[in-house]
Amino acid sequence: MRTVRRAGAICVGLALALTAAACNTESTGDDAPAAQQQKQLTIGLANQQESVTFPAAISEGAKKKAAELGVKLVTLDSQGDQAKQASQVQDLIAQKVDGIILVPLSPGPAQALVDQADAAGIAVGTTHGYVGADRKPEDPYSKLKFIVTEDEVGSGATAGEMAVKAVPNGGKVAVITGAAGFQENTTRVSEFTEALETKGGFTVVATQPGNWTKQDGQAACQNILAANQDVALFYAISDDMAVGCGAAIKAANSTAKVIGIGGAQVGIDAIKDGTMYGTVCYKPFDEGGQAVQQMYDALTGKLTGAPKTNFYETPGVTKDNVDSCVPQW
Structure with a gap:
């Protein structure tokens, strides 16, 4: 909201000077963007099933990155229930969060959830999964801001x-x-x-x-x-x-x-x-953190343009290089 401050000043001097309008000042609203930047962003994380170690690690990584960025993170656990995930996304929309990170249970139903959030003007990205049945990684659903996932x-x-x-x-x-x-x-x-x-x-x-x-x-x-x-x-x-x-x-x-x-x-x-x-x-903790960073960048104008699928490195591991993979789940 544009803010206007009025400051009155008493000018002491000649009577002619009393007619000068310069004694009153009005702000131009230049401080409005700074006020907007101070608003804490709220991001919802609609997760799959946190009793499973992989989605649980995604949540932990997301929480750590949100804390670093000063973002409020609302985490919800669908417990593997598609209907519950749908209801939770609708709750996040009703709360008017700034963005939603979806860990989709199924690509087809997830598209409907993204459509609902997009219609409400809420940015959506996904991690550990895709949106839209039979969509290829190189062709993300257009209403998304990003995808962060394993290849x-x-x-x-x-x-x-x-x-x-x-x-x-x-x-x-x-x-x-x-x-x-x-x-x-x-x-x-x-x-x-x-x-x-x-x-x-x-x-x-x-x-x-x-x-x-x-x-x-x-x-x-x-x-x-x-x-x-x-x-x-x-x-x-x-x-x-x-x-x-x-x-x-x-x-x-x-x-x-x-x-x-x-x-x-x-x-x-x-x-x-x-x-x-x-x-x-695989690195689910890092994945959760990357998803929050991507959403933050989208909400602050640093991430623009068509959505892209972001893969992180997933090397093969045998006894010869087993110490190179530090387990995150």
Whole structure:
């Protein structure tokens, strides 16, 4: 709001001088932008499920960066419920926050949430996921300000490169996916299998869901080993499932190698003790911080133009370079 200050001054002197208007002064409002800049920004973080270590680390990184920037951060946990996430985003819109960082549970429903926020004049960015069904990373939804995420497809390719080195003579391979409906079941697998096909000599004999948990990952690998005792390599698309798979391999006296995704503490520990061959290092704490920084830049005019997908580095990790990946979840 434009502010006007009036200052009166009593001029002592000749009567002619009393007629001078210069004795009264009025501000031009030049201090208004400074007042606006002092307004604390409020950003909402609509998260996936903070009982899961990865989204929880995103939240912690976001909180740290918000504190550094002097931003108020409102964190909400959908607990993996799409309807609840929708309701929480609507609550943030009603609160008239300045921006919303969405950790989408599903790309299709997320687009509707972005549309609602955009219609209310609220900036939206996403982290750890995309908006819009079947959208490619290089083509972000136009109503977003930014995307900060892992290169899921590239990570699958990195896992494939490690698989070729782990089993240079080829052999049978089994894939353990997450819960049904998750995009990662495709994005983390497509380039992995392509790397095997390019090398030649590999056959994917089974694909089963491990539902993102150690227990279900172990059960899936047990089932596969019962039918295919000579599997040479398991690719589990999360470290939790990969660790469970390692337990199944040990119980079956198999020599199969295991590759995971994530760089989680359990995965790094498993690489060190030989349970896993390798993983791909993800950094959710840094990711949350980057998302808050991007939103801050968008709200303060430093980030403009069409939205872009921002990937951070996700290197492959084996026993040879395991200390290079400091677990963030």
